[in-house]
Amino acid sequence: MTAHTDTRAAYAIVGTIDDIPAQGARCVTMGETRVAVFRTADDRIFALEDRCPHRGGPLSQGIVHDGCVTCPLHNWVISLQSGRATGADDGATCTFDVRLEGRTIHLAMRAND
Numbered sequence: 001m002t003a004h005t006d007t008r009a010a011y012a013i014v015g016t017i018d019d020i021p022a023q024g025a026r027c028v029t030m031g032e033t034r035v036a037v038f039r040t041a042d043d044r045i046f047a048l049e050d051r052c053p054h055r056g057g058p059l060s061q062g063i064v065h066d067g068c069v070t071c072p073l074h075n076w077v078i079s080l081q082s083g084r085a086t087g088a089d090d091g092a093t094c095t096f097d098v099r100l101e102g103r104t105i106h107l108a109m110r111a112n113d
């Protein structure tokens, strides 16, 4: 992982979009936090802490669909954009900013507030 900074925040290069299967995820470790970097079917990239807001399930092993990921443990559906549970469920996981430069993924080294 290569770290660099810009005017807004510190970012790390965590690979390329080609390292992640469409509708899949790849995990990276940011300090003590596991971050799941997701690729949607239409090649958008999102990053969430790899920890479901319900009981901590591994979101990186969930099903990616419609801008969301379904947790593999109890099927909560989490928005990739906001990290919030959808539908009747309540809770949120941390989001991280990601930028694509070409096909290279830059991941913010700090979670959003």
Ligand code: FES
Pocket: 052, 053, 054, 055, 056, 057, 071, 072, 073, 074, 075, 076
């Ligand atoms: S731990 Fe994710 S739905 Fe229960």
